[in-house]
Amino acid sequence: MPNGDTQKFDSLVLGGGIAGLAAALDLADAGYRVAVVERDATIGGKMIRLSKVFPTLDCASCITTPKMAAAAHHPNVTLFTMCRLEGAQRKDGKLRARVTQMPRYVDPAKCIGCRQCEYECPVMVPDQEQGGFTARKAIYIPFSNAIPQLALIDRDHCMMCGKCSAVCPTGAVDQLQTEREFVIEADTMVLATGFELMTDFPARAYGAPGLGDNVISSLQMERLLAPHGPYMRALRPGDGKEPESIAFIQCAGSRDLQLGKPYCSRVCCMYAIKQAMLLSGALPLADLTIYYMDIRAFGKNYEQFYNNAKAMGVEFVKAKPIIAGNNPDGSVVLRYEDQEGGSGAVSREHDLVVLSLAMLPAFAPEEIVPVSAATDGFLKVPQPKLAPTLTEMEGVFTCGAAAGPKDIVDSIAEAGAAALGAAKYLAAQRGGRAA
């Protein structure tokens, strides 16, 4: 695609997570042509990186992969991965979005996803898709069900030895690729940019860069529980021990203005309960403790899910512990005020500690799209009760965690509403005619 190209669609969906894909598929099924612009090398968002999902305990990959494949194969959907939105403005009734295609250093038209390059490459890099617990190479395919199945080179770690080019059967490696700019013209846009987990919690809470080898984030625990995880079983990363005692600290950064964010991240209570239930299946002898402020089991069947966890022996302790230190054997020392038992200050040790970290917005619209962020940083929705997917910009909708922390059920329900809003807008533009 040459620089400066303009491609025309009915709708642009920004973000290829579950919310963006659901909205794109609804619009595409209604006959509209949709561009999905994703900044990552693969679509799927957080959901494709989860193990199983509450409250049904369905395998996340089994239900996300078909959606990803449906979007990739839909004749009305075009996927643009590794793309950065530079700006979007409405001009003469049309939205014009300036997009930069980042280089993969691999020709997508030639790569067949065989991974021979990855096996040959001599540079190992912590694999963030697996919580950093194993390695990938400087040239790699993000994971086995990534879409598209195309290799990319991580320039920061490449030593330009040429081994990948030498082994590639199709001559796909292209170290000379550069960024390319193009324009997407559309009538409507759906902002589905989702969330990120807070990364600087140790610095905010403890003024430290990290809290030890065996204090991990909730997304890292998802990888430990995933069937194709880094160890293919739940082991602690510090030394490979099968943990006998695992603790979850809730609201790490959420509901705490001093240490992080004042809002509730909504899904952490439920995913911690889910992870504890999955661990009790994987490690039946392990002690599982959830330290919580209040349990927020707000959705359909969620309270029952919580009660099932209690019945399975998961211990719930109402406390906000601090991480007091790490023992030479790798265990983590927690200290907390016993709020219900009246034992005062208590110390307890666990083999592995999971932080249910605050969810933060992944996208700051300033100077890119003329919509604003609310005080919590997530996208502002001027009519949160009556029209929660409307943004401040005409013909621009939002769905999923882009507008605030949300679970998958609510993200998909909103995606449907955003797609319907966009379809109505498109029909009105065309004098009431549907696609």
Add this chain to the structure above:
Amino acid sequence: MQDTERKEALKQLKQERKEAIKANAAVAKQQKKDLGRITERLAQGPATPLEVAQDLGMPPKEAMWYLAAMRKYGIVMEAAKSGDYFTYELVPQGPAAC
């Protein structure tokens, strides 16, 4: 772009990235050395990540990282459990590259 032009452009790119290439090559060299030492250790028999770490004077977290990577790329496999730890052993005639 002609072949000769490509070669020239690649040469220039390598020149521009000289420092980064040097640093990345140093990392790769150390990794190759570590992988060789772990492979030698496992050739003597299965070991837990802690044993690998102790025998090679490496932090246990690093030993675990290498073993996970070697497993991913088909060089080692999980073997019998020893106490709270799994042992790892070499895959017979596994792929040479990692």
